[in-house]
Amino acid sequence: MSIAISTVNRSMFDAPIWSSAFRPFFLAAAIYGPLVMLCWLAKTLGIIVFPWHGFSSSVWHGHELLIGFGSALVSGFLLTAIPSWAETFAVVKGRLALLAGVWLAARIAILCAPVIPSVLIIILDLAFFPLFAALLLPSLLAAEKKYFLAVLIILAGFFYGNLLFYTSIQAGDERGAAIGLRFFLYTLITLYTFVGGFLTPIFTENALRGKGWDGTISFHRGIETLAIITIVFYGLTGIYLPGTLWSSIAGLAVILVHGLRMSRWQTFQAVNIPIVAVMHFSYLWFLISVILRVLSDSGMAVPELASVHAFTVGAFGMMKIGLLCRVALRHTGRQLIPPQLMIAGFVLLFFAALLRVIGAFIPVDLLAITAAIFWLLPFLFYLWCHGSMLLKPSLPK
DSSP states (O other): OHHHHHHHHHHHHTSGGGSSTHHHHHHHHHHHHHHHHHHHHHHHTTSOOOOBTTBOHHHHHHHIIIIIIHHHHHHHHHHHHHHHHHTOOOOOHHHHHHHHHHHHHHHHHHHTGGGSOHHHHHHHHHHHHHHHHHHHHHHHHHSSOGGGGGHHHHHHHHHHHHHHHHHHHHTTOHHHHHHHHHHHHHHHHHHHHHHHHHHHHHHHHHHHHHTTOOOOOOOOHHHHHHHHHHHHHHHHHHHHSTTSHHHHHHHHHHHHHHHHHHHTSOHHHHTTOHHHHHHHHHHHHHHHHHHHHHHHHTTSSOOHHHHHHIIIIIIIHHHHHHHHHHHHHHTTTOOSOOOHHHHHHHHHHHHHHHHHHHHHHSOOHHHHHHHHHHHHHHHHHHHHHHHHHHHSOOOOO
C-alpha cells in the first residue's frame, strides 16, 4: 500500500505544471490578480463588504495586489530565470508544489480574513519568502557565479516589508502598515530595474537582429553601476526620507542615469515589435513614476499615489504582462509571436496606468473603475491565450 501511495505522489508531481515555476505561479497570478480587482470593484460599488480585521479596503487592496499578486509574479519569474542564468538546478516538482501551496493557503486565508484567526494569516503569509529563500539557496550555492546570492537580499527586503506590515496591523497602526507596503514597493522597484535594465536591451537586440538590424546594444559598465547606486539611493530616501530634499535629489539622479540607460536601447526601432515594445513602454512608465515622485517631493500638487500607480500599474504591470507572454511562448516551445488579443492587452494596460494616474489628481470613481477593468482584462486574455500552455507539456523542440 505504501509503495502504491508513493507512486501516486511521484506521478502527481511529474505533471507538467510542476516542471517549471512559471507554470503554477503565472497561472495563479493571472487568476488571483483579477479576483482581487473584482473584489475591490465590488467593494467600491457597494456590492460587498469585506472588513479585514478593522482595516480599510484600500489597505487590503494594496497588500494583495502588491504582495499577494506581486509575489506570485516575482516567484514565477525568478525561479524560472535564475537556474537558467546561473546554470544550476531548478526548484521543481514537490518543492515547487510546497511553495505554491503556501502561497495559495495564505491567499485563501486572507480572502476569508473575517473568519480566520489573524495569527494564522500572519504565519502563512510570512512563511512564504523564508521558504522561497530556503528552497532556492541550495541552487544558488551550487552556482559557479556567487553574485546570484544577491537575490537573497531582495527576498529579505520583501519579507521585512511584509513583516512590518503585519506588526503594524497587529498594533492597530495603519500608517505603519503603509510604510511596510512602501518598503515592499521599493524593494520591488529595485528588482524591477535590475531585471528590466538587463533583459530589455538583450531582447531588443535579438528582435531587431531578426528583422535584419546589424547593430549592437553594448553593456556599459559605468552606466549600469550608476543605475544600481541611484536606485538604491532612490529606494532608501523613498522609505525613510519621503518628501525631503534628499528624496528629490535621489529622484533626479534616477531620471538622469536611467534615462541615459534607456536612450541606448533603440526604443524607436523596437516600437513595431510588440513583444519588446511592451518592455520599453514599461520602462517609460517607470521614468514617469520617478518624475511624479520628484514633483511631489518638491512640494508641487502631485499626489503620492500618482507615482505609485505609474509604477505598479504602468511599469510593473506592463513589464510583467510582457514577460508572462514571452515566457509562456518561449518555455513551451512556441514562436515569440504574441496573439492579437495579448497585444490588445498590452495597450489596455498602458491606458489603465494613464487613467489611474489621472485618477490620483481627479478622484472620480468612474476613472478608477474603468482603470480597474482595463487592468484586469489583459490577465484574463492571458488565461484565454496561454492558460492551457501552462498545464500541458511543452512542444517538442
